Amino acid sequence: MIEVDVLVVGGGPAGMNAALAVADAGATVLLVDRFYKLGGQLVKQTHKFFGWADRGAGTRGFHLAEDLAQKVKSHPNIRLLMGHELIGAYADGTYIAATWDAHVKIKAKKAIMCTGAAERMITFENNDLPGVMGAGAVQTLMNEYGVMPGQRYLIVGSGNVGVILAYQLLQAGAQVDAIVDVLPKLGGAYWVHAAKVQRLGVPLLLRRTITGVYGDGRVEKAVTVAVDERFEPVPGTEMEHHVDVVALAVGLMPLADVFQAAGVKTVYVPELGGFVPWHDELGHTTCPDIYVAEDAGGIEEATTASLGGTLAGLTAAKELGYPVDEKAVEQYLKSLESFRDSSLSQKVKEGLNKLRSGEHA
Amino acid sequence: MVMDPKKVIICRCEDVTLEEVREAIKNGYTSWDEIKRLLRVGMGPCGGKTCKMLVLRELAAFHKKPIEKLPIRPTAVRPPLRSTPFRAFLKEEEL
Numbered sequence: 001m002i003e004v005d006v007l008v009v010g011g012g013p014a015g016m017n018a019a020l021a022v023a024d025a026g027a028t029v030l031l032v033d034r035f036y037k038l039g040g041q042l043v044k045q046t047h048k049f050f051g052w053a054d055r056g057a058g059t060r061g062f063h064l065a066e067d068l069a070q071k072v073k074s075h076p077n078i079r080l081l082m083g084h085e086l087i088g089a090y091a092d093g094t095y096i097a098a099t100w101d102a103h104v105k106i107k108a109k110k111a112i113m114c115t116g117a118a119e120r121m122i123t124f125e126n127n128d129l130p131g132v133m134g135a136g137a138v139q140t141l142m143n144e145y146g147v148m149p150g151q152r153y154l155i156v157g158s159g160n161v162g163v164i165l166a167y168q169l170l171q172a173g174a175q176v177d178a179i180v181d182v183l184p185k186l187g188g189a190y191w192v193h194a195a196k197v198q199r200l201g202v203p204l205l206l207r208r209t210i211t212g213v214y215g216d217g218r219v220e221k222a223v224t225v226a227v228d229e230r231f232e233p234v235p236g237t238e239m240e241h242h243v244d245v246v247a248l249a250v251g252l253m254p255l256a257d258v259f260q261a262a263g264v265k266t267v268y269v270p271e272l273g274g275f276v277p278w279h280d281e282l283g284h285t286t287c288p289d290i291y292v293a294e295d296a297g298g299i300e301e302a303t304t305a306s307l308g309g310t311l312a313g314l315t316a317a318k319e320l321g322y323p324v325d326e327k328a329v330e331q332y333l334k335s336l337e338s339f340r341d342s343s344l345s346q347k348v349k350e351g352l353n354k355l356r357s358g359e360h361a
Numbered sequence: 362m363v364m365d366p367k368k369v370i371i372c373r374c375e376d377v378t379l380e381e382v383r384e385a386i387k388n389g390y391t392s393w394d395e396i397k398r399l400l401r402v403g404m405g406p407c408g409g410k411t412c413k414m415l416v417l418r419e420l421a422a423f424h425k426k427p428i429e430k431l432p433i434r435p436t437a438v439r440p441p442l443r444s445t446p447f448r449a450f451l452k453e454e455e456l
Contacts, residue, residue: 001455079456085442085443086442087440087441087442087443088441088442089440090440096441098445098449100446100449102449102452102453103445103449103450103452103453103454104453105453118410121373121411121414121415122415123415124369125365125368125369126368126370127370128376211364212364212368235363253410257408257409260437261438261439261442268428268429269429
């Protein structure tokens, strides 16, 4: 059994920043991650970040991860438990993390859940044929393990993930047949990224969706069809794409099961990606000892994840009685608010308002 | 619809098709819990990360209600949260 002040679950930008905030305040931290390398989704982000210089803009994602990981690993108050997944959370502050061979019992006064998100699936014919995979999975194989899962790709979804994946595939020497999106306009991607991949010859096919993949034992062909205003397929507009991988970048879903298991109230908010724990801007949930930071609390991106992680960390430390710089808390809250001023954050803001105006507000 | 629901997989872990889910709903199994017990959606290794939203969308269409208004028991998630072999329960690691 390990006893700590604060358990942090997830070693991405939110989790690492949360752990550092808690540890800097003087409390002891156990950081658990199911992988052996810290960084979460940052590890596969080979592009430079937008946003603010003090939160990593202009730096490549995996470099940000390395810098944070260095600080986490060398902090005397932080213990790491890598290669372990959280499999149980109980109301008395007991948590169980496990590998495939053994388990670890953890007793923590507070827990900050930075479990992130899972990729969404959509329905089309033969959607379990090998060659159909999440865009994030393609990035993991390609950018982290150096394995190319195919030669020619169809990307479904024109959000940030889909568009950046297209660019990374081209950089790696693969062919991108097209990016399709069911909506009439570009998804959440930054326009400069979308313009760049189109200049490189990747068509962006809007108001179009995938209806099936076909092939002998693996994807050899994908079929897409145009949709009308009600998202109904328009007969006669079928198009064949000769690809061996279909990468689905159709959105992410917060990993809320850990909150549900621990008895935290979760609410379905489509703008935040699905079921999310009720939470305020400091990371409080409906359970006084469990906190959350993005994306587990709502799908955003790395900058808000690191700010949210820091805020949740400072809040947990303060509530354990450790001295915390209140001015810094105010500053982080202000930063979060002004970062969300961009039009790309409109949906998230609506989602958070909906969540917080509910019965638990 | 141009898609054959027999060929559309809803739950990859347990190999459940869209046709089976629609058939279950037609037969009166109209909540996530009932469909889960009947077809084993969400009971495979991924714990519903692929299928749950897809099934909820089908239920929303059937009930003509948004997903947030569907009857879903909030306490239905229990440990272990991830597939864990029995041997992992038998051995406690001391760190």
